[in-house]
Amino acid sequence: MNLKKVLVKDCVCLSLKSDTKTGIIEEMIEHLFSVGKITNRQGAFDAIMAREKKMSTGLQHGIAVPHAKTDTVKGLVAAIAFRKEGVDFESLDGQPANIFVMTLSPLNRTGPHIQFLSEMSQLLNRSDLRQRLLAAQDVGQVLEILHSGQ
Amino acid sequence: MHMTRLVLQLAAILITARIFGLLFERYAKQPRVLGEIVAGMIIGPYALGGLALPFVNSPLFPAMPGNMPVSSELYAIATIASIVLLFRAGLETDLSMFLRYSVVGSLVALGGVIVSFIFGAGIAVLCGKAESFMDPVALLLGTISTATSVGLTARILSERRKMSSPEGVTILAGAVLDDVLGIIILAVVVGIAKLTTGGGEIAWGKVAIIAGKAFGFWLAFTVFGILMAPRITRALKLFRSNDAVAVVVFGLALFFAGLSERAGLAMIIGAYVTGLSLSQTDMAHELCDRLNGIYGMLVPVFFCVMGMMVNFVELKGAVLFGLAYSAVAILGKVIGCGLPALGLGFNMRGAFRIAAGMLPRGEVTMIIAGIGLSSGIITSELFSVAVMTLFVASIIAPPILINSFKGGSGVRSQLADKRQESLKHIELEFPRGVLQFMRLRLEQAFRNEEFFVHRIESNGEVCQIRKEDIVITLTVEDGRIILTTAAKNEQLVRLLVLEEVLELKDLLESVEKMKKPDSMGHDLLAQMFTGDSD
Numbered sequence: 001m002n003l004k005k006v007l008v009k010d011c012v013c014l015s016l017k018s019d020t021k022t023g024i025i026e027e028m029i030e031h032l033f034s035v036g037k038i039t040n041r042q043g044a045f046d047a048i049m050a051r052e053k054k055m056s057t058g059l060q061h062g063i064a065v066p067h068a069k070t071d072t073v074k075g076l077v078a079a080i081a082f083r084k085e086g087v088d089f090e091s092l093d094g095q096p097a098n099i100f101v102m103t104l105s106p107l108n109r110t111g112p113h114i115q116f117l118s119e120m121s122q123l124l125n126r127s128d129l130r131q132r133l134l135a136a137q138d139v140g141q142v143l144e145i146l147h148s149g150q
Numbered sequence: 151m152h153m154t155r156l157v158l159q160l161a162a163i164l165i166t167a168r169i170f171g172l173l174f175e176r177y178a179k180q181p182r183v184l185g186e187i188v189a190g191m192i193i194g195p196y197a198l199g200g201l202a203l204p205f206v207n208s209p210l211f212p213a214m215p216g217n218m219p220v221s222s223e224l225y226a227i228a229t230i231a232s233i234v235l236l237f238r239a240g241l242e243t244d245l246s247m248f249l250r251y252s253v254v255g256s257l258v259a260l261g262g263v264i265v266s267f268i269f270g271a272g273i274a275v276l277c278g279k280a281e282s283f284m285d286p287v288a289l290l291l292g293t294i295s296t297a298t299s300v301g302l303t304a305r306i307l308s309e310r311r312k313m314s315s316p317e318g319v320t321i322l323a324g325a326v327l328d329d330v331l332g333i334i335i336l337a338v339v340v341g342i343a344k345l346t347t348g349g350g351e352i353a354w355g356k357v358a359i360i361a362g363k364a365f366g367f368w369l370a371f372t373v374f375g376i377l378m379a380p381r382i383t384r385a386l387k388l389f390r391s392n393d394a395v396a397v398v399v400f401g402l403a404l405f406f407a408g409l410s411e412r413a414g415l416a417m418i419i420g421a422y423v424t425g426l427s428l429s430q431t432d433m434a435h436e437l438c439d440r441l442n443g444i445y446g447m448l449v450p451v452f453f454c455v456m457g458m459m460v461n462f463v464e465l466k467g468a469v470l471f472g473l474a475y476s477a478v479a480i481l482g483k484v485i486g487c488g489l490p491a492l493g494l495g496f497n498m499r500g501a502f503r504i505a506a507g508m509l510p511r512g513e514v515t516m517i518i519a520g521i522g523l524s525s526g527i528i529t530s531e532l533f534s535v536a537v538m539t540l541f542v543a544s545i546i547a548p549p550i551l552i553n554s555f556k557g558g559s560g561v562r563s564q565l566a567d568k569r570q571e572s573l574k575h576i577e578l579e580f581p582r583g584v585l586q587f588m589r590l591r592l593e594q595a596f597r598n599e600e601f602f603v604h605r606i607e608s609n610g611e612v613c614q615i616r617k618e619d620i621v622i623t624l625t626v627e628d629g630r631i632i633l634t635t636a637a638k639n640e641q642l643v644r645l646l647v648l649e650e651v652l653e654l655k656d657l658l659e660s661v662e663k664m665k666k667p668d669s670m671g672h673d674l675l676a677q678m679f680t681g682d683s684d
Contacts, residue, residue, distance in 0.1 A: 054656065118645050
């Protein structure tokens with residue numbers, strides 16, 4: 001799938017401030033709300049937290065992919081955010097997470113949700129790409145790294 | 151009277167073809183096609199069908215004068231059936247798999263086609279059935295011996311879990327080119343035959359022009375089709391009904407079949423290319439499913455009608471030639487497919503396995519022979535020989551193939567390991583009651599991601615799940631669900647399965663919270679007798 005269409009300028013958040021898992025999720029949802037990607041903050045937050053309750057989406061190598069299917073969005077909405085210092089995300093390898101990819105998709109409509117997640121995690125599986133992303137100075141650089149890596 | 155007879159003929163064909171097909175499949179472990187052909191032989195004009203029926207005092211299948219012993223109406227229905235058959239064969243073609251293993255697969259197929267063509271045409275000349283190699287009769291007999299039908303091979307490979315072995319992959323990839331080459335050769339031969347009505351031979355120059363025209367038409371048509379297919383499918387999706395899409399697409403197949411006939415090629419070429427063009431779209435499997443109904447009804451008619459054309463009297467005189475022709479048809483594949491395989495990293499064992507897998511003949515053989523008979527290129531004697539070869543190859547191939555897979559590796563190099571490595575298997579064990587439930591959940595989860603789910607076996611034990619270039623096989627086996635896919639898609643499958651497993655956990659928790667099943671059962675039974683029925 002074409003990541004360029006999903007990951008646009010508004011979807012990137014360079015430096016998150018929170019140092020807790022819930023705080024990171026709240027901050028990313030707030031960001032998506034502020035750029036008009038979602039209208040129901042609480043609904044989106046509840047959906048993400050319900051999924052996190054089942055099993056943490058903290059993967060390995062500092063990557064976390066909080067995601068959910070919810071009625072609060074009409075199409076696939078995604079955001080990528082960073083916190084260089086790392087946050088405990090109850091990850092699989094026990095390491096703090098510093099790259100976060102949030103994905104929200106409509107509940108009762110077909111479309112690539114897991115496919116987007118898998119393509120993002122496949123991309124972020126490359127350590128050189130992760131390092132370049134964490135060192136990126138601005139949003140444009142982040143998008144360029146992601147799009148060129150695809 | 152004509153119409154009544156046609157309807158009665160169809161009734162007899164459908165019922166007997168289905169019964170014989172099932173008998174062959176279930177008890178003789180042979181392809182259903184063979185049973186359907188035998189049904190045609192038995193009820194056809196040269197056997198029982200030629201006898202006068204009581205009360206009406208006329209036969210159900212009176213032998214018609216000329217080359218075709220059946221009525222033109224019945225033959226027209228069989229022709230439409232052959233269009234359906236080839237259209238679906240095109241749709242089912244796995245071009246991407248062929249392209250992936252194109253070098254080995256195409257050389258094996260090319261070798262098999264060239265050698266068996268030369269052998270088939272050569273034996274016709276040697277036995278005096280044709281005047282020269284360029285005689286349309288020789289060319290058609292050559293063409294008949296080229297077409298492989300891997301349906302039988304695929305079934306055996308699947309049963310023995312050899313489908314993804316290097317030999318299995320090569321056979322299946324090779325079979326794609328084999329069909330394509332067989333059809334191009336047929337186009338050329340039909341073109342030549344149309345020029346030489348009444349037999350004889352024609353100059354090489356003219357043959358080259360015809361071959362160029364046939365190949366050019368085929369290539370232009372295929373390239374155009376493959377390039378246009380994504381646009382066509384996008385437009386077709388506007389119907390928002392898979393049934394409507396299937397009807398329109400079948401209409402297109404008929405249109406292109408007619409167009410290719412007008413261009414001097416056989417109708418089936420247009421139908422096959424239409425299918426081939428759409429085979430790479432994500433609608434291919436859905437279309438195949440929708441065609442199942444018409445396929446199941448019409449295609450047995452085709453094979454049964456082909457069986458009716460076997461003239462026993464003439465076959466009696468051609469048994470020796472039939473045996474010789476069958477032998478060279480088999481030898482042609484063994485040499486033609488085996489030698490390239492030997493040079494491409496397979497050892498003797500592997501090369502023989504590949505050759506054995508390419509032995510069975512089937513649908514395309516029958517279609518080519520049918521076209522040969524209807525266009526007057528071959529007589530019913532030679533047509534009967536073609537049917538005989540089909541039977542000989544299909545009966546001989548399975549034991550040879552099964553035995554060939556006994557023993558060690560069939561590869562000399564590390565070819566097999568590289569290919570095996572590229573496939574990943576994800577196995578999940580579930581309790582019996584949950585297994586089928588999870589299979590349905592997973593299928594739905596893939597559909598939700600806009601994948602097409604195609605059940606290869608009607609009971610759903612094997613499914614192919616596909617979206618663009620992503621292909622996943624889901625197999626249910628011994629209490630496990632096995633998902634097989636290329637390494638690049640492994641993450642997608644793992645993430646998707648994880649979400650479904652988490653959903654299952656949620657479901658189980660909610661079931662726990664449900665009113666106790668005992669009290670629910672009690673309520674259900676108690677309320678059965680609350681109403682007063684007196």
